[in-house]
Amino acid sequence: DGDQFTLGDGTPLRAWGVNLGSGALELDDAQIDLLALRLARRGVNMARLHGALFDRNGNDPMAVNARRLDRLQYLVAALKKQGIYSLISSYFPLWIDIKASDGIAGYDKIANKHPFGLVFFDARVQELHRAWLKKMLTAKSPYSAKPLGEDPAVAAVEAVNEDSLFFWTFSERNVPAEILAALEKKYAAWLAKRYGSAQKALAEWPSARHKNDGGDRVGLLDPWHLTAQGLGAGDHRKRAVDQARFYAETQFAFYADLKKFLRGLGAKNLVVASNWITADAATLGPLERWSYTAVAVVDKHGDFGG
Secondary structure: OOOOEEOOOOOEEOOOEEEEOHHHHHOOHHHHHHHHHHHHHOOOOEEEEEOOOEOOOOOOOOOEOHHHHHHHHHHHHHHHHOOOEEEEEOOOHHHOOOOHHHOOOOHHHOOOOOOOOHHHOOHHHHHHHHHHHHHHHHOEOOOOOOEHHHOOOEEEEEOOOOOOOOOOOOOOOOOOHHHHHHHHHHHHHHHHHHHOOHHHHHHHOOOOOOOOOEOOEOOOOOHHHHOHHHHOOHHHHHHHHHHHHHHHHHHHHHHHHHHHHHHHOOOOOEEEOOOOOOOOHHHHHHHHHHHHOOOOEOOOOOOOOO
16 A cells, blocks of 8 residues: 555554575475464564475476475465465576476576576566466465465565676676577567657667667667666767667566466466676666565565675
8 A cells, every 4th residue: 555565454654574495395284383473473464475386397497396385375374373474586597507307498508507687578488487386376385275266364475586688687698699689679679669769779889889779779888888888979879768668668567467377277376577687786686676666565674794
């Protein structure tokens, strides 16, 4: 409700939360019950359940690990008994090494196997992402007789953990050429809507050329060129500003579409965007945060040393 959380009757809610890693999904019933009780005794009333449910052992990229889903359902129910809400985080690109059976081109040609940034625009990765979420949120829980998507104890579902088009990981070095080419075609189409055609856009920054400009593509700059240090001036700056806007609108659209998809499943949980930093907090941070406003909740991670 605006800038605060409320219960269904309008009572303000302030959450004192903790993060539970994937190890919590390996516990038995008694261990989970004890964990929930200990947290409640310390005043905790919300827990972020951060762990992968997808099963990467076989060749079915849409498979979900039945045991881990069962543990998640039990964990939500046990926390609920102690008055603790859950926030579920189940997608993080570092948990995924792309395999041939995933149907995503180009990862056999580069060292990086993690799908950095792809969930925001790649149709295949979005298909897998939504398949995992659907199974997680629509499977009836044996511990509450309702799916997690309809359980009021699941306060929120996080779209993606720590990923952004504005971070260093989304670069030509980490993204296959085939994937990058597809995004550059989307960028050319976006520029055509903004300027009338991709060629007119290129004419707006004539001295700032890119090796991938031409045909139905407009090249994308690596993150450094979007930072205060790399923006430069003149045509290069104009080009970088256009690209930054394209990235921000792409991320916003992803979050907005995902929220519609979850509502279409019958899931009533609040939706949390990502929670990551950018290559330049002062220059790109506000764009990152703006893209999160497509959904209800903004999460900002604060990282500390050991």
